[in-house]
Amino acid sequence: MIIEASVPLKLTLFGEHAVVYGKPAIAATISEFLKVKVTKSDRFTVVSPSLNLKGVKVNLDDMKVENEQVSRLLNYVSESIKAVGNEPVKVEIESPVEPSVGLGTSAAVIVGTIAAYSTFLGNQLTKEEIAMKSHEVELKVQGIGSRMDTYVESLGGIILFNGNKEERLESKLSFVSGYFKRSMTTAEMLRKVKEFKEKNNNLFSRIIDSIGDLVMEAKEYMVNNDEDGIGRLMYVNHGLLFSMGVTVPEVDEVISRARNVGIKGAKISGGGAGGSVIMTPDPPSAFLLRSFGAYVINASFSEGGVTIKRIR
Amino acid sequence: MIIEASVPLKLTLFGEHAVVYGKPAIAATISEFLKVKVTKSDRFTVVSPSLNLKGVKVNLDDMKVENEQVSRLLNYVSESIKAVGNEPVKVEIESPVEPSVGLGTSAAVIVGTIAAYSTFLGNQLTKEEIAMKSHEVELKVQGIGSRMDTYVESLGGIILFNGNKEERLESKLSFVSGYFKRSMTTAEMLRKVKEFKEKNNNLFSRIIDSIGDLVMEAKEYMVNNDEDGIGRLMYVNHGLLFSMGVTVPEVDEVISRARNVGIKGAKISGGGAGGSVIMTPDPPSAFLLRSFGAYVINASFSEGGVTIKRIR
Numbered sequence: 330m331i332i333e334a335s336v337p338l339k340l341t342l343f344g345e346h347a348v349v350y351g352k353p354a355i356a357a358t359i360s361e362f363l364k365v366k367v368t369k370s371d372r373f374t375v376v377s378p379s380l381n382l383k384g385v386k387v388n389l390d391d392m393k394v395e396n397e398q399v400s401r402l403l404n405y406v407s408e409s410i411k412a413v414g415n416e417p418v419k420v421e422i423e424s425p426v427e428p429s430v431g432l433g434t435s436a437a438v439i440v441g442t443i444a445a446y447s448t449f450l451g452n453q454l455t456k457e458e459i460a461m462k463s464h465e466v467e468l469k470v471q472g473i474g475s476r477m478d479t480y481v482e483s484l485g486g487i488i489l490f491n492g493n494k495e496e497r498l499e500s501k502l503s504f505v506s507g508y509f510k511r512s513m514t515t516a517e518m519l520r521k522v523k524e525f526k527e528k529n530n531n532l533f534s535r536i537i538d539s540i541g542d543l544v545m546e547a548k549e550y551m552v553n554n555d556e557d558g559i560g561r562l563m564y565v566n567h568g569l570l571f572s573m574g575v576t577v578p579e580v581d582e583v584i585s586r587a588r589n590v591g592i593k594g595a596k597i598s599g600g601g602a603g604g605s606v607i608m609t610p611d612p613p614s615a616f617l618l619r620s621f622g623a624y625v626i627n628a629s630f631s632e633g634g635v636t637i638k639r640i641r
Numbered sequence: 642m643i644i645e646a647s648v649p650l651k652l653t654l655f656g657e658h659a660v661v662y663g664k665p666a667i668a669a670t671i672s673e674f675l676k677v678k679v680t681k682s683d684r685f686t687v688v689s690p691s692l693n694l695k696g697v698k699v700n701l702d703d704m705k706v707e708n709e710q711v712s713r714l715l716n717y718v719s720e721s722i723k724a725v726g727n728e729p730v731k732v733e734i735e736s737p738v739e740p741s742v743g744l745g746t747s748a749a750v751i752v753g754t755i756a757a758y759s760t761f762l763g764n765q766l767t768k769e770e771i772a773m774k775s776h777e778v779e780l781k782v783q784g785i786g787s788r789m790d791t792y793v794e795s796l797g798g799i800i801l802f803n804g805n806k807e808e809r810l811e812s813k814l815s816f817v818s819g820y821f822k823r824s825m826t827t828a829e830m831l832r833k834v835k836e837f838k839e840k841n842n843n844l845f846s847r848i849i850d851s852i853g854d855l856v857m858e859a860k861e862y863m864v865n866n867d868e869d870g871i872g873r874l875m876y877v878n879h880g881l882l883f884s885m886g887v888t889v890p891e892v893d894e895v896i897s898r899a900r901n902v903g904i905k906g907a908k909i910s911g912g913g914a915g916g917s918v919i920m921t922p923d924p925p926s927a928f929l930l931r932s933f934g935a936y937v938i939n940a941s942f943s944e945g946g947v948t949i950k951r952i953r
Contacts, residue, residue: 525873532854532877539847546844561837565844568884571897572851572877578897585883585893 331640333366334445336437337631338426339481340506340598340607342551343566344490344544345431346522346573348475352541353491355498355548356481358634359506360627361425363434365441366640367449370419375406377422401470402428405435408466409442414450426626429515430508431599436478439463444483444635456634459483473519485634489548500551502559503630505614506598507623508605509580515600518575525574533573540569560594560609567596575601583621587614643952645678646757648749649943650738651793652818652910652919655859655878656802657743658834658885659852660787665803666856667810667863668793670946671818672939673737675746677753678952679761682731687718689734713782714740717747720778721754726762738938741827742820743911748790751775756795756947768946771795785831797946801860812863814871815942817926818910819935820917821892827912830887837886845885852881872906872921879908887913895933899926 337358344354406420420442428434440463447454454462460483464476480495481488489496513521526533543562550558567584570576580597583606587595593609606623608614615625649670656666718732732754740746752775759766766774772795776788792807793800801808825833838845855874862870879896882888892909895918899907905921918935920926927937 525877528870528873529858529877532851532858532874535847535851535854536877536881539844539851542844542847546841558840561840562844564886565837565841565848565884568880568882569848570880571883572880574876574900576897578894578901581897582890582894585888585890588886589890 330449331366331368332445332449332637333364333640334441334448334635334637335362335364336441336444336482336635337362337485338437339433339478340504340605340628341431341477342487342504342598342607343547343562344540345597345599346570346575346601347537347540347544348477348490349473349519349522350537351492352537353489353544354475354477355487355489355544355551356477357487358481358485358631360629360631361432363425363437363441364423365438365445366421366423367442367445368419368421370417373407373410373417374419375403375422376419377402377424401435402438404470405438405466406442408470409439409463410446412462412466413443413447413452416450418446418449420446426508426624429511431597431604432508432626433478433482436463436467436482439466440479440482440635444637448637453637456483459635483634485632487551487630489544498548498551501554502551502556503610504607504628505610505618505625506605506607506628507615507618507625509603509621509623511603512577513602518600518602522573522575536569536572540566543569556593556609560592563594563596563607563609564588570597570601577601577603579603579621580606583617583623587617590617592617642761643678643680644757644761644949645676645952646753646760646947646949647674647676648753648756648794648947649674649797650749651745651790652816652917652940653743653789654799654816654863654910654919655874656852656856657909657911658882658887658913659849659856660789660802661785661831661834662849663804664849664853664856665801666787666789667799667801667859668789669799670793670797670943672941672943673744675737675749675753676735677750677757678733679754679757680731680733682729685719685722685729686731687715687734688731689714689736713747714750716782717750717778718754720782721751721775722758724774724778725755725759725764728762730758730761732758738820738936741823743909743913743916744820744938745790745794748775748779748794751778752791752794752947756949760949765949768795771947795946797944799863799942801856810860810863813866814863814868815922816919816940817922817930817937818917818919818940819927819930819937821915821933821935823915824889825914830912830914834885834887848881848884852878855881868905868921872904875906875908875919875921876900882909882913889913889915891915891933892918895929895935899929902929904929
């Protein structure tokens with residue numbers, strides 16, 4: 330029996346970083362999918378030809394890993410497996426994008442493994458159950474982390490996260506997105522932001538409060554399909570993220586140039602230090618991103634979250 | 642009799658734009674001086690070989706002007722003259738920098754004209770009186786405008802403006818500065834900021850409140866000669882100005898690159914849309930500014946404000 334889970338990747342539209350400090354954020358699933366295939370095997374094995382540049386083939390029993398990235402991937406998979414059962418399987422992971430570019434590939438690995446493996450064991454979970462279990466695994470591996478990525482990738486759609494509540498948003502707006510190589514990991518960025526908070530706590534609070542307000546205004550623009558308003562707030566949010574120290578020159582330049590040539594909105598999406606950028610879908614947006622070396626992805630929103638099918 | 646006033650130009654260190662909405666700001670005079678020479682004449686004449694690219698020579702009696710920039714200069718001079726007396730003189734203006742790059746040349750023309758012309762008429766004013774009269778003239782010509790530029794250029798030094806109060810700061814810190822061509826005038830920038838305020842008033846308030854806090858923290862770092870702290874706040878302030886929409890790609894890029902190469906702090910100084918940039922005085926700062934096409938100026942602080950001497 331082979332079970333395959335297809336997990337939509339996600340974009341953070343507004344509120345990244347501030348969400349770590351309890352502020353609201355909006356995330357949405359897009360039309361790029363990470364696939365996790367679970368096959369019967371006599372040993373636990375993880376294979377991912379696309380997630381890592383070199384390709385990964387590791388035996389979970391002796392846990393030999395090539396590098397930190399592989400080790401992280403293995404942790405996600407093995408903890409996801411442990412959370413569901415203990416029958417040995419081969420887990421194959423295929424990602425349409427590089428890991429750690431702000432598109433939620435780590436969360437997708439967890440969501441996909443839990444969804445596919447539980448189905449493999451004959452215990453089909455609801456999407457809410459997948460979301461909950463996935464977040465538990467993420468917390469176990471990372472220590473911290475908002476439930477945003479695992480939740481939105483499990484259930485799909487455009488979702489406002491506000492405290493412990495989720496609100497599903499309907500919007501006709503769309504975005505163009507591309508990603509850049511990152512110069513730091515999300516964990517390093519989170520540390521950098523925390524340092525700023527420790528050094529200038531009052532100012533830091535002011536800035537994340539501003540982002541909190543901005544997200545709630547963005548929600549209104551989203552549901553009212555107000556592209557001008559959304560675009561305006563994208564630049565404002567980017568400036569606030571610049572203030573928090575999570576942006577890099579190439580990305581600041583492409584976003585500032587976008588504004589200069591009249592693109593309605595542009596900002597980083599996700600952890601920063603390179604990574605993903607989103608823009609309103611003005612005609613030159615994708616061109617501008619490519620001209621700066623970004624890999625443009627299919628950012629049209631997707632509904633439905635994780636899907637599971639039996640291949641054989 | 643020839644009287645010459647020498648007026649130090651100024652940098653806004655923190656709080657530009659927010660100061661227009663009642664928030665505090667810090668400005669300082671630098672070692673670049675605009676000179677205004679007043680000579681006895683049978684008609685009112687204004688000559689400025691350096692302030693305008695083409696050179697200006699206009700007879701105030703028939704008020705023939707070549708372009709908007711000249712017209713603005715003439716308004717400053719003629720209103721300054723009117724505020725002091727009515728004996729005809731020739732006014733010569735020599736500026737070390739281009740006008741409208743955020744260094745306070747307009748204010749310096751007013752301060753210099755009032756200082757030199759009043760002395761010429763035998764009515765030497767105190768620096769406070771020069772500051773007050775100059776601000777009145779500025780308001781008359783521009784409609785709005787904070788008293789920051791005219792005040793700091795009249796009295797000199799590093800000054801915190803907070804509501805109606807001024808506080809003189811002592812600091813051993815210094816900055817490197819250069820300026821870029823501007824793509825919009827300060828008036829246009831002010832309008833753009835006002836539009837943002839009208840569209841997203843709550844968010845706008847949050848952002849300028851953040852700047853207000855930041856300025857008061859910057860004051861502490863200034864007087865404690867804490868370059869790391871000042872540098873950190875410079876980037877934060879720049880991000881907030883990015884959010885307000887007053888930055889342009891070249892400048893965003895040079896500032897983001899400065900951060901990337903480890904320069905402690907960098908931000909725009911003044912109205913934005915190009916104009917002046919300040920950086921902490923790390924060795925590569927001036928090089929980086931020049932490599933982006935900026936004109937580097939002598940930004941070392943100057944004391945004493947406007948000085949007046951009789952040449953003949």
